[in-house]
Amino acid sequence: MAATSGATLALAEQLISRRSVTPDDGGCQALLADRLAAHGFECTHLPFGPEGARVSNLWAIRRGAAHDGKLLVFAGHTDVVPTGPLSAWRSDPFVPTRDGGILYGRGAADMKSSIAAMVVASEEFVAANPRHAGSVALLITSDEEGASVDGTVRVCDWLTARGTRPDYCVVGEPTSVRRLGDTIKNGRRGTLSGKLTVRGVQGHIAYPQLARNPIHLAAPLLVELVRIEWDRGNAHFPPTSWQMSNIHAGTGAGNVIPGELVVDFNFRFSTESTPAALRERFEAIVVRHEVDHDLAWTLGGEPFLTAPGALSDALARAIRERAGVETELSTTGGTSDGRFLSRICSEVVEIGPVNASIHKIDEHIEIASLDVLKDVYLATLEQLVA
Secondary structure, eight states: OOOOOSHHHHHHHHHHTSOOBTTOOTTHHHHHHHHHHTTTOEEEEOOBSSTTSOBOEEEEEEOOSSTTOOEEEEEEEOOBOOOOOGGGSSSOTTSOEEETTEEESTTIIIIIHHHHHHHHHHHHHHHHOTTOSSEEEEEEESOTTTTOSSSHHHHHHHHHHTTOOOSEEEEOOOOBSSSTTSEEESEEOEEEEEEEEEEOBOEETTOGGGSBOHHHHHHHHHHHHHHOOOOOOOSSSOOOEEEEEEEEEOOSOTTEEOSEEEEEEEEEEOTTSOHHHHHHHHHHHHHHTTOOEEEEEEEEEOOEEOOSOHHHHHHHHHHHHHHOOOOEEEOOSSOOTHHHHTTTOSOEEEOOSBOTTTTSTTOEEETHHHHHHHHHHHHHHHHHTO
């Protein structure tokens, strides 16, 4: 690991110290805009959403000298998940704390360190390449950890209306597993959620003939759903997974047959399946079981995949040279804003810190990895837009 010069670490600590629980930005983007503007970036603040609940978004771009130069966008989010019980943390999660070569704080791994590395890499790149041919931009949102309706997706719509289509997009999600750079994400599975309500008839448990127990009615249906192979995946994606996340029935009394059962479930699906096909197959099974039911669907995101190309090749070389690691492409994990960026950019790849502590108590990152990540981002810029 390279020695940390201090600039990336200092900015990461400044960002961690701002209480930006989603969708609050906590002033992070104003800090970033001031820094980037001083290096020739044109910064546009894009608040979206209802009055009183605006989501902060930042678009910052430094245009290259060549009219046909490539545009590389760094994308990330300044919002973080809630901390959980403060008493369980070793120190205040919004007071960045160094201990034994580790930096602790909410957002240390997901993903304020990535943003710090992106910004410092961009500053160093434009300072060393004042006449760079391609353009460099940063797209920063504050609702990735929340509803994700007034952040990156809205900025992508805004960019499309302006005729701006990035050539490359690097998302700073924490993708590494054991060592920085060992894994980069070149795609993500889609997510489709549903709520199934099975209706019965409430009654006294001693008189089941006068009631209809929705738990009993739903049990064979749920067993069948658990056992189904929805698809077999492909070379890039694991098989589609169906999982129940919540199931509830009952009044709390031991002598009452409940009137309904409610199941929350989710598909994480590959490119072998479509939301429409999954819904159709699921609904057909429910109908076949002849249960009185309601069913509501929420599509959280389509799957996306970036085929190996210029961006993934450049990142692999940068990781090999700067981190000393041979990287692997992966599509595992949850959703990210890459699903929105892939609509306007043909090459979207995610690369960031080790993800073992994200969303946990005592979230942290190895301090020595901060400048290594910055150097990976910098080397990627040098290959693609210099």
